[in-house]
Amino acid sequence: MSSSQDPRGSLPGASRSSDGVLARVSNSAVVYRGRRAASDAATVAKKLLWSTGRAAWIAGTAFLVLVVPLIIEMDREQQMNELEMQQATLLGAPPSAPAK
Template sequence: MAAKPRRGIVSLPERRSASKADSNILSRITSTTIISSGKQVARDAAFVSKKLICSTGKVAWIAITTFLILIVPLIIEMDHEQLFTDLELQQTSLLDSLPVAPAHS
């Protein structure tokens, strides 16, 4: 039941609560086309970023696997070849430095 106004007192209209006014303003602001299009752009950017990250991971996996399968054995083989060449060079330099015995006739 509503209280009866007292005699001699002027009654003022009821004030809206602050939260109702704020939510009303907020709903009007968020329902504008600029905000709606901004939200859509943000959603699209998040979607594209997620897809880009996933595809970048796949590309990185392919590149690393290819490197391990093709390039690393090649590097190891080249290193072995270089060691073999250095060993042959060292052996020839040792053989060249030995004194040659005179041939017996």
């Protein structure tokens, strides 16, 4: 390594990264506010997704616990009514009108 270069490998007359345009722009208040806004937006999105997931879990569980047994019971009742109508028809009784 020649003595004309500093330890970081840049030439002696070249500007350092802390003095460069890119460094000044990346350290500016606008970039800081943009990063902060992006971070805040990501945090809000994460909380929203978490809350939505919890709400979906609660709704799905409530559906399984409350509605699915009701559907099964209604299906059983319908099958029983159909069976009774078939038996009544086989025995010769006139089919009765279904109760509403």
